[in-house]
Amino acid sequence: MNWLRNIWYQAGWSAEVGTSRPLLRTILNEPILFYRTADGALAALLDRCPHRFAPLSAGMIENDRVVCGYHGLAFGSDGACVRNPHGAITSAMKVKSFPVVERYSAFWIWMGDADIADSEKIPNLSFIDDTPEKARIYGNMPTMCNYQLLTDNVLDLSHADYLHPTTLGGIITNAKAMSREVDGTIIAEWQSVGCEPPNAYKPMVPTGLADIWTRVVWQAPALMVLDTGAKPAGIAPLPEDHSFTLHNMVPETETSSHYFFCVTRRFDVENEELTQMLRTAVTQAFKNEDKPMLEQQQARMGSADFWALGPILLKSDAAAVRARRMLEKLISSEASNLAP
Amino acid sequence: MNWLRNIWYQAGWSAEVGTSRPLLRTILNEPILFYRTADGALAALLDRCPHRFAPLSAGMIENDRVVCGYHGLAFGSDGACVRNPHGAITSAMKVKSFPVVERYSAFWIWMGDADIADSEKIPNLSFIDDTPEKARIYGNMPTMCNYQLLTDNVLDLSHADYLHPTTLGGIITNAKAMSREVDGTIIAEWQSVGCEPPNAYKPMVPTGLADIWTRVVWQAPALMVLDTGAKPAGIAPLPEDHSFTLHNMVPETETSSHYFFCVTRRFDVENEELTQMLRTAVTQAFKNEDKPMLEQQQARMGSADFWALGPILLKSDAAAVRARRMLEKLISSEASNLAP
Amino acid sequence: MNWLRNIWYQAGWSAEVGTSRPLLRTILNEPILFYRTADGALAALLDRCPHRFAPLSAGMIENDRVVCGYHGLAFGSDGACVRNPHGAITSAMKVKSFPVVERYSAFWIWMGDADIADSEKIPNLSFIDDTPEKARIYGNMPTMCNYQLLTDNVLDLSHADYLHPTTLGGIITNAKAMSREVDGTIIAEWQSVGCEPPNAYKPMVPTGLADIWTRVVWQAPALMVLDTGAKPAGIAPLPEDHSFTLHNMVPETETSSHYFFCVTRRFDVENEELTQMLRTAVTQAFKNEDKPMLEQQQARMGSADFWALGPILLKSDAAAVRARRMLEKLISSEASNLAP
Structure with a gap:
């Protein structure tokens, strides 16, 4: 499998690595040992001694x-x-080391040519920093499928109506949908005007009909930020009505992925009960509904290439197909630049 | 692996699929969802949505x-x-659908060209319908070996003397044996005159010596009907002394099979104690003796082709070898018909 | 993988096979059934019936x-x-049979051309016979790694300082080390003069500084005899101060090995408490420290060839590299002799 290499991949959440808690994680099929030096800085080394190939993680940090x-x-x-x-x-x-940068409570690894690793290229996720720690819902959901199936899942939110009927679903299939390419990103949007709000939107619109929007901005290889919110029908949203969520899919192997997510909001951020309610809904949707379906999807596909299986595409696949095509182009362009 | 495709394969026993109990079963490496419509009719669909390849069995029947x-x-x-x-x-x-027909308390699937699926070609197993439901002993024994090893097993019943010594064995090695090809079937027969009956035949001849016969009729790809019975030595059998048993081997994958069996009889059919006794003997022979041996045989063969391993063949292999040769010819003929 | 075939491989310890206890063991990827005839003689047959490839071990010895x-x-x-x-x-x-010889409380199998199997070529391990049975510590430690990684491990004893710090380690890195080739063997030696003895040597030198030596003699494919001992610093060793240990690595598959070992000594041989203490130390070092490290090393290497991974070699690898090179030459020479 070809992966985009000259890019920052999220490798974890900062809290996952402590000075006495190194972390072994596989990214793009490479086992990598993450640890912190005494000053708190992160290091990322290939977890394989260059002498006789013992895992360094079986040794110690000293x-x-x-x-x-x-x-x-x-x-x-x-x-x-x-x-x-x-x-x-x-x-x-020497053992192979990787550029690693900490930002937005996450840490990021550069899997390509270290000479061109530029931390300015880490995507802007300042909405995470802008959200009080306690109001963030974040995690990593290891999923046994190719990362592009996870991208497809988020770029076609119509699945919510069928897979998440009790939390998020009910409005997307009939929403006004559109997708477009903007400056190397893919944007997919859904607008529902005067709809009955799904349960996950009830905290914003407890009674009556709602206007609900969701806007996904994808960038290669598989990072998506969702802007979603609800207002009582006919009421214009304020800036704080926009809630942002990160969905970041990182290849572990060809058929397994790290799914890093972070749900934030800008309203009622001190309400811990609400945070807990949202966390429960997210868990229900991601772990009990998305994950099993995606893993079964991968199982049915086996090692076959997605296109080789001849998928019947629907209108609702438009954004996901754009993203797949753009990523293919980037990977192939990177590969030809590397060629002599 | 090449399989015969233009043929009816038994896919299960009718009772395995109910209107609210669909069944997912893999036949010739294809995962197939069987379900019943409200009128009780069976349907068989490839268990893979043509859109994004999620298993349909993860959805619902509505x-x-x-x-x-x-x-x-x-x-x-x-x-x-x-x-x-x-x-x-x-x-x-559309999702691939398969012709499926219910007959003889079983359901049958056509894995080849649907245009030539003719239910008249389902083998005649009317002995099942002729047997009261309560007197039938049927089941499915999933076995981790290629289906042809299961065919070999039944077409060389001499194994009973060594593998099933306490139930069926003791008379086959020294029986008068013969095999022949008749109208595209292979017939293997064993006749034991004036022998000490094995335990499984004691219900027919409780004391004294017996005349015992077994006749296997094989047809491609791997369906066998046994006609067996015992009479006190020298007494001619009546029609009801012939008991019929189905042994039907259906490929799940190259190295795993469905082993559908149905043991019937025409004598003492109301005797439930006898039915239970026979069920226990069958279970002992099939599940505790045949299955482990066949699975170990497959394990020793690994992924090697049977002929490539250079088997030392014995006289007792005659019928099994005939069947293998006939099946090879049918598969190769089907393949060349498909070629442009 | 190419293996040296015209050589005696240890297949087990004599006590592992009894007249009513056959043993199934895989050597060089071949499943072999070892059993004893009534007169106690050992037989070794390929565990696969030539008829239909059932494992003979699923039958019986009669x-x-x-x-x-x-x-x-x-x-x-x-x-x-x-x-x-x-x-x-x-x-x-006929089923393939293998020459098998019992010697030194072990049994040995010849995996190559039976016509040239000469029991005189079994390595001299008379130190085992010279040691009272009760004072021998022997066993087999199945290890999930290629046998050459096990050879490397013993030919570079410097690992003891890092992997076995509480039992054997502490003196090898700074010892006077040398290795050389002698008559088709590789000899690696370490001399520590006036050192603090590791715990495993305390029975020989309970107080004060010690002179400690270890001498490994390797012969193809992977049999090593260690001569080790300790004396109070400045005191010349007597013959009985030399303790001999067998480390014999036998390929089960490409990535799993039998590790036969036998620790003997010539001093205080009646001291069962000492035997038990040494057995505990050996178990700690081999099973809890070597085995996990070697298995992780193999996991990191995957199916890659050792040289293809470009190992950074150190001075301490000298003996192991000599042995690898000599073995490669022997295997390639055997292969070219076999070629027409």
Whole structure:
């Protein structure tokens, strides 16, 4: 499988790695050891000693260095060998290290050419920082399917009407929908005017009909920010009525993915009961409904290519197909740039 | 693997599918959803939505239609899309459907060219209908081996003497055996005159010596009907002394099979104690003796072709080898007919 | 994978096979049934009936013969068919048999050309016979890694300092080390003069500093004998101060191995408490420390070739690399001799 490599992938949430809690996580099929040095900085090393290929995660972190548990070689956070008990250190003695940056309570890894890793290219998710920690609902839902199936899922929200009928569903199929390409992103939008609000929107419109919108902005390879909200029918939304949610799909292997999500809001942020209610709804929708369906979808597809199976496409697939096409173009363009 | 496709395969026993109990079963590597419409008719659809390949079995049956649980497309029992909530229905929107027929308390699926599916070609198993329901012993024994190993097993009943010594064995190795081809079937016969009856034949000949016969009629791809019985030595059998048993091997995958069986008899059919005794003997022989041996045999063969391993063949293999050769010819002839 | 075939492989410890306890063990990917005839002699047959490939181990041993549990064919300990209940015996009816020899409380199998199997070529392990049974610590530690990783592990004992810090480690990294090739063997040696003895050496030098030596003699494909011991610093060792240990790595499959070991000593051999203490230390080092590290190492390597991964080699790898190179040469020479 070809993956886009010169791009920042979210590798986790900051709280997942502590100074005494390294994290082993596979990204694009590569096992990577994440750890923090004493000053709190993150390091990301290939979890395989260059000597005899023992996992470094089977050793220990000591004085900001990773010590292999098999023969005692130690590596600094840049991957260079800093201790060889068995002789001289040469420049060949290094383990692959990856650029890693912490931002928006998440940490990001660059899986491509390190020389062009520019942290300015990390997508703007400032809505996370703008949300009080307590009002954020975030997590990682490991899912046994290709990451593009997860993208398809979010870019065609009509599935909510069938897969999430008790929480989010009921309005998308009949909403005014459109999708378009804007500056290398794909935007998909749904507008429902004067509709009966699904349960997840009841906190915003407890009684009566509502105007509800959802706008997904996708960028390659598989990061989506949703802007959604509801107002009583006919009332114009205020800025704080827009709630933002991150859906970020990161390939673990060809058929498994990390699904990082973060639901935020700007209204009633001190209401912990509401936060808990939303967390329960999200859990119901993501873990009990999306995940099993997506994993069964992958199982039915097996190792076949999506297009090779000849999918019957519907109008509602428009945004997802645009995103697949754009990603294919980016991957193929990156591949041809790498070629001699 | 090449399978014979233009043929009826038993897909189950009728009682396995109810109007509110659909059945998901894999036949020739294809996952198939069987369900009943309100009028009791059976339908068989590929268990994969043509839109995004979610299993239809993860959705629901509603008004005789299968509704995909992911995006709400609905399909009739002929596979045609009857509801697309997201736009127009086109003729391309269909899921593969299979001809399915119910007969002899079983249901049968046609895995090949639907245009030539002719229910008259379902093998005659009227002995099942002729047997009171209560006196039938039937079931399905999933077995982790290629279906041809199961055919071999039944066409060489000499294994009974070694694998089933306490129930069926003791007389086959020394019986008068013969096999021949008749009108596209293979017939294998064993005659034991004046022998000590094995336990399974004691209900017919409780004391003294017996004359025992078994006659297997095989037809492609792997359906066998056994006619067996015992009489006190020297006494000619009456029609009701012939008991018929179905052994029908249906490929699930290359290395797993459905083993449908139905043991019937025409004597003492109201004797439920006898039925129970025979059921216990069958279970002992099939599940505790045949199944483990066949699965170990498959494990030893791995993915190797049977002939490529160079089996040492014995006289007792004659019928099984005939059947393998005939099946190979049928499969290859079908393949060349399909070629342009 | 290419294996050296014209060589004796240890297949087990004698006590593992009794007259009523056959043993099924896979060597070089071949499942082999070991059993004893009434006179105690060992036989080794491919565990696959040549008729229909049922495992012979699913049958029974009867009068020194293996009877297939499927159709009753019987084979003598030389593999020749001695009973065919279904017809004549022909010379083609035989199961592959392997030369097998018992020596040093172990049994040895020849996996290559039986015509040149010469028991004189079994390595001299008379130190085992010289050790009272009660003072031997032996076993088999199945390990999920390629056997050459196990060889590497023993030929670079520096790992003890990092992987076995509480039992054997602490002196090897700083020891005087050398390795050389002698008559088709590889010898690796470590000398520590005036060192603090690791716990495993405390029985020899309970107080004060020690002189400690370890000498590994490797021979193809993966058999190593260690000579190790400790004396109070400055005191010359007596012959009985040399303790010998067998480490014999035998391929089960490409990624799993039998690890046969036997620790002996010539001092204080009646001291059962000491034997038990050493057994506990060995178990700690082998099963709790070596095995997990080696299995993780294999997991990180996956199916990749060791050299293809470009290992960074250290001085301490010298002996292991010599052994790998010598084994490669032997395997390639054997292969070219076999070629027409």
